[in-house]
Amino acid sequence: NGHEEIQPLVGGVISKEALWACTTCGACMEICPVSIEHVPKIVDMRRSLVMEESDFPPEVTSLFNNIERNGNPWEISNDRRAEWAAGLDVPLMAENPDAEVLYWVGCMGSFDQRNRKVATALVKILKAAGVNFAILGPEESCTGDPARRIGNEYLWQMMAQQNIEVLNSYGFNTAQAETASNGHGHNGHSPRTRTIITACPHCFNTIKNEYPQLGGHYEVIHHSVFIDRLIKEGRLRLPAGFDHRKLTYHDPCYVGRYNGVYDEPRRVLTVLNSNGVTEMRRNRNKSFCCGGGGGRAWMEERIGKRVNQTRVNEALETGAEVLAAACPFCIMMFEDGVKGVEAEERLQVEDIAEIVARALEEAATTTAAGAGQ
Template sequence: MNPIVMAVLLILGWGLFAYSAWRRWKLMMVGVAEDRFDRVGARLGAVWTYAIKQLRMRRYPLAGYAHMIIFFGFLVLLLRSLMLWGRGFDESFSFWIFGTEQILGRIYSLLKDVFAVLVFLGALVFVYYRMIARLPRMTLSTEGLIIIWIIVVMMVADVLYDGAFIARDAHASAIPGVALAPVMTGPVDPDAFDTKETGYVVEPDSPLKRSRISFTWYEPAGSVVAMMVQGLSDGALNCVRHVGFWTHVALVLIFLNLLPYSKHFHVITAIPNVYTQNLKPPGRLPPIEDIEGRLEREETLGIKRIDQFSWKSILDFYTCTECGRCSDHCPATSTGKKLSPKHFTLDLRDFLYKHDKALVAAKALGGGDSCEGDPPEHYKDLVDGVIDPEVLWACTSCRACEQECPVLISYVDKIVDMRRYLVQERGEFPNELQTAFRCLEASFNPWGFPAEERAKWAEGLNVQTLADHPDAEVILWVGCAPAYDDRAKKVTRATAQLMQKAGVDFAILGTEEQCTGDVARRAGNEYLFQMFAQQNVETLNRYGADTKKIVTTCPHCYNMLQHEYGDFGGHYHVIHHTTFLADLLAKGRLEPTKRVDKKVTFHDSCYLGRYNDIYEAPREALESIPGLTLVEPAESRDRGMCCGAGGAQMFKEEEPGDQRVNAARTQQLLNTNPDAIASACPFCMRMLTDGLADKGREDLPQLDVAEILLESVEAGQPTEAHT
């Protein structure tokens, strides 16, 4: 087309992009080191599932499929862009197997045309979302809109170029010797065809008659456009061809250069972000020492400054697409708290971008914040400075945000890391947590009940302790709420009774058991948590717990023992009581016989479902009960709403908002019009009980799966929950 213009555009476009990409790379390297390159197979598998098949995108079907089309369209059209750049130097250029004379070239040409149209339509879906529907979850920025329109215009320019090219070629081949001349001379025949549209005057049997453009299977969009523009003069066709060509070429380069400065940076960073995702169990919090070099390099515990995030966290910030799916499902956002996970990420990202040069320069000088007086702006305290403490304390650690995020951005680890700094460095946290911490230190449970009463719940049940029966096959790990809370104690008793009925050889730790430290850890008091972890691991290992099964009714204890104690030398086979009971039912060791003619709805605990993928076992146990009908709320399984207790919320006042999380969740469950609500977590049970009181529905039974099962297994004997 024009080699000089093409060369200038390519050098400028790619040169500027390389500079921007280098800046972003340097900024990412400001973050502390973290190894995210192990287990290559698993990482490639994740890329296949989340980046190529875009599993999470499909949770919003229309936007999801439109995005998939654009993604695959871009892959196909990448080759087309390379070809067009080549044609800037030589218009006949195409990669040899992709010329339209080759079958492969024709297939590619067909694909290219189909995707150009599909990408055009897919982009229009997002134009609709941004300009007409104006979805509140999305950031309706001008920049986002510009990018979408660039995509739309790029596709139009591409087919215009093709259409004009085909039409011009047809003219040229139809009029040998007069090719491209705008007007043919010759005798005028009033019957000549196309004279009005084409401006050509030809004899009836002129070759032009045979050259009329027909639909070509391998250039469907191009040939349709060619038919539409064939009436233009050659000059006009040339003009369209040039406009289409240069518009496409220029927009591709403009698009490329906008990426590092916009939310569309995810076009480049999404695949690396998915590849470098955390492969540890979901929601497992890393010990502070896990982030390589953080303790050595920094004087603070937890995260105070932006450069104390790892490079992977910075890649998370780059990758956020601002789609708002995280906030859409966040219980804090939906109940009017200050926390919106999307804005948490965007606020940190904006701060990072604002200080990119200073941060990179400071890193080059060795990093650190050793100067006296106020720190420089780029090293300022993030809490208060960028993130309101209320935002941090509103999180329930439910992971609904992480479950929804299509590019696998994590939240809970960042929020807890910032809480760690607040608690351990600044000593700032909600007052009620102070009480819980003190009770934990003094009585090994967050309520301050006497440690020696930890096994009182079992009175009259003839449950042995491991000290008396060290060879027991199963350890029933009780947990604080199930040991002390009057309502939860009934669940513990029901579970123990069911295990006895099934002939399970089990024992408890009794007063040797201490809080797992979940509350302390989620609240940011890592040192207190580590104290419990070390003590409990020591006790459990003394009884050979690594060779036994541990059963627990508390999903928080389950998560701790199964996933987080490994870092402290505790490697156990932990089973949630609903899984254990479902297994006993499957083996015929428990037989529910009494009908329970109730419509029951089940509330999924976050730490059981989203954290540990246990959705079926409680449902199987419930469905084994004759007469019981299970009804699912609209928000269930991995989209179930949090009860509001996790992340240490149970031990503090809820942050200010429009309504309480437990009230919102209870309403969702009540919408199924149930006869009873079932749950499988002592924290959820407490929150839903309060939620029912809030709704004036104290009359509605709120039972654990074990209690309902015991009622049926006991054939007529009422459970303690009813007594």
């Protein structure tokens, strides 16, 4: 009858391949001259596919099942969540309920071999600065970030509600603190805002910006900002310029574009590194994604160039020997990318916490050597 057939938006006008390729990095929104919000629309369309049609990449089936059953993305029982801290003398919140700072370790820091090293480094830093902190251990579960980005809103809400309940039970909700016993908090003291710190930008962004949607209001700080604060307050004594390697820094999307944290990590690295930071051509709010956000870390990359290899090549262009990162997904993606472009001999991937922890050890050794003379 001469009428054109109307194509559906999802899978028609916009191909499913395009929807699943998105890392939710936010670069399109950053650069858009008319403020179109592409990422929320893409996530909405994914949600339609997942929730209405059970249509999603086959690899994420196990991710959904594991988060639901184990509270983490792997087939590992969640009661093993604090195993990484064995022998480090790290208190659980249950043992130290008055801790000023909760270190939210996240699934990667708890279970991923590579990122456990970052968790250990951060513990060394907190202890060196005399921070009164604790971890939740098995009481912590996945924040639900990967589920939400992939479109499984139901699973996100389930995880979020569970975590909010736990955080509230320990008095971290800032809304609770304000109303606590007529302006007097725990033990009759005036209420104080207690802080949650995390080395994972995805946990950071979700607890800080998304848990309020379900009534969870928290003071959340990324570890790079917290370390910068400790240095400023003089609580960490670091040997200035102890690291002489050429270093570049990658802005994680969920710390940079999503939360505007650019200066603090660079300040920390500049204190430690005699050469400062040699920037990649795409940096700060124009940073280029590692390829791991938006649940992409669990999906196969079938079309185009591998995002992580593209970014690793940009790091290599600077001539840097170290690619400093501030996100467990970036670390995982870059280590894979370094192998992919066969640059293992030329480029180390290190978290800010690992570089700081090494500097503290160096400072301790120097002090001990000086005392021994």
